[in-house]
Amino acid sequence: MKQSEIKQLSTAELQEKLSETKKSYADLKMAHVISPLENPIQLRSVRRTVARLATELTNREGQ
Template sequence: MKQSEIKELSTAELQEKLSETRKSYSDLKMAHVVSPLENPIQIRSVRRTVARIATELTKRELQ
């Protein structure tokens, strides 16, 4: 998910998306521990998406 897409979402949508993305991140990590993923770069991209969403939420709180 790109930063421009994140900025267009409302705060409630961002919070919902953050919880979904965090869940998918933990699922990917667990799957990778059990058996190696075919594309482990997925973990990095999901982690960065979580960070982008969290950053946007923090930025909105400070304004």
């Protein structure tokens, strides 16, 4: 998810998307522990998306 897409979301949508993405990341990590993923770079992209969403939420709280 790109930063421009994230900025267009409302705060409620951001919180919902953040929880969904965190769950997805946890599921991917568990699947990777059990048997290696075909594309382990997927973990990095999801982790970075979580960080982008959390950063945008923090920025909005500060304003």
